[in-house]
Amino acid sequence: MKVLKFGGTSVGTVESLRNVKSIVEGQEEPVIVVVSALGGITDQLINTARLAAQGDISYLDNYARIVERHHQVIEGIVPQALQLDLLSMVNPLLEELGNIYRGISLIKDLSDRTLDIVVSYGERLSSVIISKIIDGAIHLDSRNFIKTEKQWNKHVLDNDTTQRLVHGIFDDLKYDVVIVPGFITSDNAGDVTNLGRGGSDYTAAILAAALDAKVLEIWTDVDGFMTADPRVISNALIIDHLSFTEAMELCNFGAKVIYPPTIYPVFHKNIPIYIKNTFNPTAPGTCISEQHPSPEGKAIKGISSINDTCLITVQGLGMVGVIGINSRIFNALAKNGISVFLVSQAASENNTSFAVRNGDADHALEVLREEFNAELQSGTLSEITAEHNLATVAIVGENMKHTTGIAGKLFNTLGRNGISVIACAQGASETNISFVIELKDLRKALNVIHDSFFLSDT
Numbered sequence: 277m278k279v280l281k282f283g284g285t286s287v288g289t290v291e292s293l294r295n296v297k298s299i300v301e302g303q304e305e306p307v308i309v310v311v312s313a314l315g316g317i318t319d320q321l322i323n324t325a326r327l328a329a330q331g332d333i334s335y336l337d338n339y340a341r342i343v344e345r346h347h348q349v350i351e352g353i354v355p356q357a358l359q360l361d362l363l364s365m366v367n368p369l370l371e372e373l374g375n376i377y378r379g380i381s382l383i384k385d386l387s388d389r390t391l392d393i394v395v396s397y398g399e400r401l402s403s404v405i406i407s408k409i410i411d412g413a414i415h416l417d418s419r420n421f422i423k424t425e426k427q428w429n430k431h432v433l434d435n436d437t438t439q440r441l442v443h444g445i446f447d448d449l450k451y452d453v454v455i456v457p458g459f460i461t462s463d464n465a466g467d468v469t470n471l472g473r474g475g476s477d478y479t480a481a482i483l484a485a486a487l488d489a490k491v492l493e494i495w496t497d498v499d500g501f502m503t504a505d506p507r508v509i510s511n512a513l514i515i516d517h518l519s520f521t522e523a524m525e526l527c528n529f530g531a532k533v534i535y536p537p538t539i540y541p542v543f544h545k546n547i548p549i550y551i552k553n554t555f556n557p558t559a560p561g562t563c564i565s566e567q568h569p570s571p572e573g574k575a576i577k578g579i580s581s582i583n584d585t586c587l588i589t590v591q592g593l594g595m596v597g598v599i600g601i602n603s604r605i606f607n608a609l610a611k612n613g614i615s616v617f618l619v620s621q622a623a624s625e626n627n628t629s630f631a632v633r634n635g636d637a638d639h640a641l642e643v644l645r646e647e648f649n650a651e652l653q654s655g656t657l658s659e660i661t662a663e664h665n666l667a668t669v670a671i672v673g674e675n676m677k678h679t680t681g682i683a684g685k686l687f688n689t690l691g692r693n694g695i696s697v698i699a700c701a702q703g704a705s706e707t708n709i710s711f712v713i714e715l716k717d718l719r720k721a722l723n724v725i726h727d728s729f730f731l732s733d734t
């Protein structure tokens with residue numbers, strides 16, 4: 277059995293849905309097919325809800341466009357004989373959505389819970405439509421078997437309940453093709469929740485791991501995982517093979533092609549992931565699997581970046597040699613659900629810097645100033661500062677550990693191009709070197725590093 281996931285880019289238009297149909301119907305073994313909302317619909321659902329909550333009557337035009345888009349796809353691809361039956365399922369969903377928008381516009385309030393309900397219609401609609409265009413497909417609703425629980429105020433997978441429910445449904449099911457909506461889930465109270473933006477990849481990985489699939493295929497709009505974001509680096513190259521660790525490092529640092537939590541469930545079961553192009557299905561794509569890097573392989577596999585970076589620095593000469601400062605910093609942040617994605621401390625110990633998303637920065641400052649109030653008063657700590665408008669770049673490759681001179685080459689390239697590095701970090705596993713620069717230097721930094729590691733012989 278295989279699990280195939282088609283993203284919004286693959287289910288956006290009548291033409292792309294024809295490709296999806298032929299790829300799925302061409303499979304020689306049973307498949308579970310996880311689908312996203314029609315491309316762009318999730319954003320439209322959210323924007324329309326916001327307009328309604330502001331009392332802006334143009335939400336009605338937006339809603340009409342959402343309805344129109346689904347009807348057009350149905351008319352364009354679903355055989356005439358099946359259209360009425362399908363519309364009898366799709367129209368009540370669209371009507372419900374319209375009523376919810378009307379409710380939001382009347383009370384002018386949009387809670388997180390309501391927004392979770394609104395966005396769920398994207399995948400609910402697309403999965404019902406796609407199951408009608410694929411011969412012999414069964415439709416199952418993931419809200420019945422993928423469950424979330426609340427942690428740090430976020431919905432996270434409730435793995436035990438999910439495993440039990442997935443086995444309960446699939447173990448005795450006879451199928452050639454099952455269509456499942458990605459992204460959407462429900463909690464113990466039965467309320468609709470989701471796995472976060474981009475979460476359909478994760479839905480597919482959860483099912484692949486729970487049911488011991490032979491392979492997980494992520495079908496998207498590029499020929500594979502690339503050495504850098506192709507929208508920024510036009511000559512980025514396709515990577516044939518990545519280890520799970522390399523893929524995890526790259527997507528954690530912004531390679532949008534896979535949603536980061538996707539890797540772990542399949543890594544844990546040693547199930548390979550293939551990244552394939554719906555618009556070019558014969559291209560080999562990228563294989564992500566366990567591998568032991570050969571010392572001759574390339575030292576760097578890819579480069580990724582996060583432009584939403586704020587660097588917070590806790591400093592003071594009084595920190596030197598004092599035990600427990602870092603533990604207090606990270607405990608205070610964790611208790612407040614603030615995630616840190618890069619940490620740097622020099623051996624002199626008189627400052628610790630770490631990177632958070634800009635949206636978390638004010639909260640982080642508040643929490644730390646409270647935690648270290650006494651030290652700030654006494655002068656043990658001189659200040660806690662936040663630097664905005666930064667970006668973080670990571671170069672990734674398991675073979676770095678067998679190769680000397682990578683950091684030298686990296687910082688030389690940046691220096692020669694007048695880009696200054698504000699903070700940097702390399703873990704002892706030596707699979708990733710990350711550094712923080714000014715946001716205005718990001719595009720140039722990615723270009724010069726990509727040229728230096730992938731396009732020049734030196």
Ligand code: ADP
Binds near residue numbers: 284285505506578
């Ligand atoms: P889907 O709708 O299929 O989930 P996404 O838009 O989420 O597609 O992800 C695919 C996009 O990820 C590609 O179109 C590409 O622009 C972007 N991307 C960013 N970094 C990379 C990378 N390193 N390799 C390939 N694609 C990347």
Ligand code: ASP
Binds near residue numbers: 284312313398459474
């Ligand atoms: N439709 C959701 C989103 O746009 C989930 C996904 O496509 O993976 O984020």
Ligand code: MG
Binds near residue numbers: 283474477534
């Ligand atoms: Mg995606």
